Amino acid sequence: MTTTQPHTVTALILALPETAGSALYGMVDVLAATGTLWRELVGEEAGCPLIRPRIVSPEPKPFCCGNAVPVSPEATLERAGRPDIVIVPELWLAPTDDIRDRHEAVKDWLRNCYESGSTIYSACSGSVLLASAGLLDGREATSHWGYGDLFRKCFPKVRFNPAPNLVVADQTGRIVTAGGTTSWHDLAIHIIARHCGPGEALRIAKVYLLKWHGEGQLPYASLIRRQPHADSIVRKAESWLAEHYRESLAVATVVRHCGIPERSLKRRFTTATGSTLIGYVQNLRIEEAKRLLEGTATAADDIAAVVGYENPAFFRRLFKRCTGLTPGAYRRMFQPLTDVPNRFVAR
Structure with missing residues (x-):
């Protein structure tokens, strides 16, 4: 009897100089464990990886991202091929930094991936890059609540919602944005549940003690932020x-x-x-x-x-x-x- 091996999902995780290292490598760690780690811990028959995460960047040479965390890209954007999913982790950005003047090649690549059928995910301020690429125009999206004013001023076509921890932006479900900072935990659980099944997502959540933030972002948000203005x-x-x-x-x-x-x-x-x-x-x-x-x-x-x-x-x-x-x-x-x-x- 021939056993059919499950499809391994290709996940390209974008790394830029502004990327938060904790979100980048946390996502790599958790996604790479799908299909195998739980089985090892409980003594079951060995499984096979269900997601293959790869770090990609515009340039092949190693560099340091946020807080001087070293990054060694596995592939450039040009040579990465068409992935099943693309993940844009948290970026270290000021609340006024719309990055509209940077990373044009990356934005082109993101648009091409989406048009080619890839599913695009962002965590925290990663959605600022998606908004800057025009992928969120006319769509609902979330990010860390601290970027609400940036979206209002610089990306008025985006329906920014600071409350939920995850927002599905388009009718096809191929753009999903996650809320603040450690929302990459919620995003990882969502990705695993969607592409590998709810059972595997639950197992990985148990292994890593990941908590689903069902309360959303509102309990953590500051309601008062003094805005610079001339009035x-x-x-x-x-x-x-x-x-x-x-x-x-x-x-x-x-x-x-x-x-x-x-x-x-x-x-x-x-x-x-x-x-x-x-x-x-x-x-x-x-x-x-x-x-x-x-x-x-x-x-x-x-x-x-x-x-x-x-x-x-x-x-x-x-x-x-x-x-x-x-x-x-x-x-x-x-x-x-x-x-x-x-x-x-x-x-």
Whole structure:
């Protein structure tokens, strides 16, 4: 009886000088273990690799990527052939770096791979490169939440969504973007489940203790990020709100403080910051609530009052909308390690 060997998926992992070494080699490690490592650990009959990861780069010579991590490409883009999948790991980019002036050959290669039928995956800021290549135009995508303003300003055709840990961008399912930093864990599980089966994905997750971040990115995101802009009136409003956001009539009072019509301030505020005025106040309040949940034992209803909400039920709904979690769940997730019960201490 002849046994048919399963198809080994070819996965090209792109390495550039901006690439994060941890994501690059973590992905190589995990994908290379599919089909074999679990069997070895539990003493089953030897298997065969289900994914063949290869590091590719525009040039063949070794170089150092982010944090001086050495990289030795296995192939150049020109000689890599047409892969089943392409993976763009996290890139070390500033929140304002759109890389539209770099890596034109890489962008051409990515477009050609997609047009030839490859499935394209990105982790964290890797989606900035996909956006710069035009592959995300008219499509939904995610990345680390810190790049939200960059997408809004530089890639307005992309429907940026900072909440989920994974977003399937196109109807064919051949472009998938993952969220922040260690979202490459989620991406690896997704790739293995999709190309090798859910069972193998579960086995690899068990081997590497990989956790699926089903809560998404919202619990980790900062709701307040001061944006550089030249509107002195808006800066005046931001400074005042930073001290007075807890006040019940904060919006009306800041309008009087700035001395211009309410409609004009709201329009200028949204143009300069990307946030509505009331939304900015709500974000300041929720950020304060998060800090209190993380660092105190104050009850959630009392925290609601402290940050400016007389209605605890409204506060709870708003908190969950902004963070994806209830106040209680958020506190359990981010409580300091010193507050963790001793049940984890070896006896």
